[in-house]
Each structure stands twice: as structure tokens, then as C-alpha cells.
Amino acid sequence: MDLDFTPQQQAFRTEVRAWLRANVPKSPLASYDTREGFEQHRAWEAKLAAGGYSCVIWPKDLGGRGSDLNEWLIFEEEYHAVDAPMRVNQNGIMLLGPTLMEFGTAEQKAHFLPRMARCDDMWAQGWSEPNAGSDMAAITSRAIREGDEYVLTGQKTWSTRAVFANWLFGLFRSDPDSTRHKGLTYLLVPMDAVGITVRPIRALNGKQAFAEVFFDDVRVSVANRLGEEGQGWNVAMATAGFERGLLLRSPARFQRTAKRLVELYRRYQATADRDPSIRDGVLKAWMDAEAYNLASYHTVGRVAKGHRVGAEASANKIFWSELDLQMHETAMRILGPRAELIDDPEVHEWLEGFLFAQAGPIYAGTNEIQRNIIAERVLGLPKS
């Protein structure tokens, strides 16, 4: 057991820190759920890619840096330590990217991954449908093969940033007689294809954070299929655990929030302490952020020894989403009657974060579904 960084890791940290200090935007960007903010974030990530830091764990020839997971954790620590912007292309780089890496053809990887790293392409996801949320195997949107093309019909929903994205990845039923997990195909769909209609959905913060996407005889080339026809479920699931478990939410992000919470509490301790449970909430936030960080290093160490992240990824997802909620709830309670003032500079990030944290236990598979996965696949309990 060794928690010291090697000289190479320290050098990497120093280099990342210097680059970020020189390049991170001096003032906060507008929300990436607005057109203006979306473009600002996109420009920032293109700059990040030019510096070689967009996707550090990807191979060099695909737009990454060839870093291992320890370096990824170090990068994230430095990234969040300087309050760098949230990643606007996270659906692409954290969800689709690793799936492409595992299932994409050489041509697909060479084409899509560097463009994704540079934010040339911005990705939305097309999983959920009006009647297929937690029960994702119930999807009915179709992709019927006609020659070298699939013809897509149906509807996707809750598609994050689909209003601004130019590509969508999703699951479609390619065998109309199939049911459940069989007969599904994973497709990459250009959003400017004829027959696509995007209808924005306003989120809790009033912004067009996600959208419904309608497919009306949309033609997509067979070359845009990821994995084999009918194998879409396996393609989607193979990397789902890994992402949920490790890459989607790095611990540094929560440690940064915990630090801000301790500082907020210190500023307002006199009023906060009138409710004795607030201090407890602050301590819990620090402890859980620290625990999440240590759990990540522990997992990365085991992955380096050949361990494959499996269903325990579900415990991760529950933990970080509940942590995020708990930290922001505590901040709201410290801010008291000022907490509603969305334009107050001290309140703004906490309030936006509080609203977004409400979604954490719902997206990427609800926490109820994660608890089922833990019970069935970690504990071996029978299906209901």
C-alpha cells in the first residue's frame, strides 16, 4: 500500500497545474444550458484539447494523452482545484467515448473520437423514451434496415443538451418482432438528418437543459452502427458500469464543493449554529467527499491489478448523487432566507447546484434501480 505519487505523477501534476493556471477562463462562463454558455464551454474544451488535456486517458492518436487512471485522477484534482468549467461534452467523452473505444471499428474511432475530444461534435444521448425510463428494455423507437441504411421512427426524451448538440447516440429496435433486451441496435445519428425534430424541455432552472427528439423516417447509414445489429443492449451495458462507477463524476468535483461548504459555514457560523444539525452536515460532506476520493483510488489500484469494475459501480452512483444532494441542501440551509436569490453572486452556484443535485439520484439509472442491481448482482438476491 502506497499513497505517494511517483516523481512522474508529480511532474504530471505540476505540468497540468501550470497549464490550467495559464488557460482557465478568468471569470465563470455562462450556463451551458444556454446557447451562449454552450458555445463558451465548447470553445474552452477545444482549447483544453489543443493543450492535450481534453481526454487524458484516451490514446494519443485518438485525441487523448495516453494517461493511466491515476493520472486521470490527478488531472481531475487539478482541474477542479482551479474551479475550471464543467464539461459540456460529458455525454460524449464520458459515456459514448469509452463505448466507441471498446466497440467501434477502426474507422469509427479515428473519425469520431478526435472530433469529440476537440468538441467539433457535440453529443446528446438517446436512451429514454416516454414509456421507457427505468425500464429501458421497453423502448419502441425503431431502426428498420433498408439496404445500407436504417430508417428511424419514434421518440426519445430527456436528452441532455440535445437542443444544441449535432450528434446523438442511442438505442433503437431494429427487429420489430423482438421484445425487451433483444433486437436492439446502437446507432450514431447526425442531428441535422432530415426528419428529426427537437422540442426543448425546460428544466427546473428554467433553461432548455434537455429535449424530446422525434424521428420521422430518418435515414442513417449502416456505417453509423456501433457493434452488431441486434446487440445494442450489450454494447450499451458493457461500459455503463465503468462509466457510472468511475469516470462520470470524479471525486475532485465533490471535494471542491465540500471545501466551499466548509468555507461557507465558517463565514456564517454564528447564524448556522442556531441549527445544530448544520455543522453535522458540513462534517458529513467533508467525510463523504473524502471517502469517495479514497474509494476511487482504491478502485483504480484494483483496476491496475486486473480487477474489472462491475456492479459495485452502482454503489458509487448512489453515493456521489446522495453526497451532492446532501452538500447542497446543507449550503441552502446555511444561506437561509438569502438562498432563493438566484442572482446573488454568493448564492448563484449553490442554488444552481442544488437544483441540479435533485436530478442526480434520477439520471444515469435511478438510485432505486442501482439498489436493485446491488442486491441482485453483488448480493445474489433473486429477481423480483
Place this chain on the structure above:
Amino acid sequence: MDFTFTEEQVALRDSINRFLMKEAAPELLREISETSGGRSRELHAKIAAQGITGLSVPEAQGGVGLGDIDWTLVTEELGYHAIPDSLVESSYVATALLCNVQEAGALREQWLPRVADGTAHISLEHPANPCVADAHLADLILAFRAGKDDALELHAVPGTGLQRSTQVSIDASRRLAILPQKLAASTRLLTGAGVQAIADATLDRAALAVAGQLVGLAQRMLDVSVDYVAQRKQFGKPIGSFQAVKHHLADVVTKIEFARPVLYRAALALQRGDRHRAVLISHAKLAAADAAWTAARKGIQVHGACGYTWEVDLQMYMKRAWVLDAAWGDRGFHKARLGDALMGNGAPLGPAATLQ
């Protein structure tokens, strides 16, 4: 950077687990706990023969000289098998104390070979605990007592002839006592400003050992609960197929999953003498206690009325979890220590703050 255990460490843990599974089954422990002394010479001799009593004892005194990281894996196993307090306190915490105090040279030579071969027992008295565990067995008691101007002194009290007032714990495996208010001046081993630091280090190590046991207990309670809900049927199905039951146990998995790395980090911090070790150990104790109490509460819930009985083994594990929660610093103590550190200068705040 490699936050995992070596193959040797994992092998040590596995061998201790196999040994205890065979030699310290719940039925046997239950039987032993019902005797007046609460301890079995036979089992203790087997544990000593296995080398567990000598793990911390330096090689010069007949042991193997292992450190806090190895011990943490061992304490998890001892917790998992609900082994009574005496082993950890004597063979790990008290032994480390004697090894780290320069003035204890003669005591080391006298007692550590016998701790290693299982023929002597050392108990600890500390202001954090109202009682002393296993004082009735003790050949030697190391006691931190307030002396002149309330400054702590360290006493080395021989067990023979010492008066002990027995206290009964709800945990049937515990044997507690209170020692006389006045100790003979002749037992005073150490006075002065340094004693507080020794007492603090002893509390840190003991709290870490308790945290390890609590994580082990949480895992055991989870395992027995999983076994129970998989076989118990209602409405024609195993109750483990119902989501309400599944979710209780999934919550326990999550608590354990995020207590373990904290425990291991704290062990490393103590072994290396890291700057933030007190905070990290308090965190480990709090996280482990939370996992163990959650496992107890959810465990009894999914066991239904059976969980409320003396018959079902769950009660042994629950009671140990409940009482160890407050041993070597209750939650108030550890939260206060953590809070003071986070609010003070040099607090470990922000990404990677505790790693650099």
C-alpha cells in the same frame, strides 16, 4: 500510488478468516460468553499457536513485528468473527504502546514474549473509556491517569492482587471492570508532558482497531442477513426478492464500500505518522460505526421477529457493533476532533488535500 494490499497481506487475512471460521464458530463463542470468565484458554491457545497474539510483538521478543496496515486487515476479521476485546487490546494496542515508549524497556522484555506466546494479557485504562476491558485476565494493566495538575501519568499496574469492580455489559462477550480510584505510587511508569502524546497515540491506534472491527461486523451482519432473506419465504417467494428488502441491504453494501477505503487510509496514516492522522482516524471510526449501526438496524429489520431473539446469531454482532461505537472515543469525541481540524488553519480542504 497503489492503494491496494499486497498478496501477502491478503493471504494473511484469508488465513485468519479460515482459521476463525473453523475454530471460533458463533455457537462456540456463545458458549464461552456464558461462562463466568467469558474466555476460553483452549481457544486462546489456538489463537496464539496461529501466531495472532504475536503479530505486533517485535521479532526480538518472539513475534513478527507487523504494523498498522496488516493489523487493520486482521481487526476486520476479528470483528467479522466477533472475537472479544482482549486480543486486540493486548496483542496490538498495548503491545504497540510498550514498543513505542522508551522507558518501557524492562516491561517489554518481561511481557512481550509472553503476549506473543499467549501466556500473558495486558489491559488498557484510558480516560476515553469508563471501564477497562478484560481486567480480570490482566497480568499487567497500562493505565493513563490524571495526576498532579490533571496532567496524565502512565501507570504499569500488576494484575495480581488488584481490586476490580465488575461491570456487566449488554454485549455478553465483554468483561468490563473499574479499577480502584487510587493506584499505588510505585506503579507510576511515566509522568510529564510526553504522556498526553502517548495517550493520544494509544487512543488513535485503539480507535483504528475498533473501526476495523466495526467494518468486519457490518460485513458479517450483511452476510447473515443475505442468507436469511434468501431462504425465508413469504407470499410464496424468498423475501429477498422484494425491493423493499433488497434496498435495505443495498444501503448496507454502500456504507461498507465507502467505509473500507477510509479505514485503510487511516491505517496508512497511523503507520506513517501522517500529519492528518488524527482526523483520518476519527473519520474511519465514524464511517465504520455508521456502517455497522446501519447493518445492525437493517439486519434486524429484514430478520423480522427472529432478529429480536437471543437465539439468532445476529444479536451477538449487533451488540458488539452497538457497544464498540462508543469505545475509544464516542461519536461526539471524534466529530469534535474532526470539526476542530476542519475549522482550523491548515485544514485538509479541497481536491487531494489529504494525499499531498
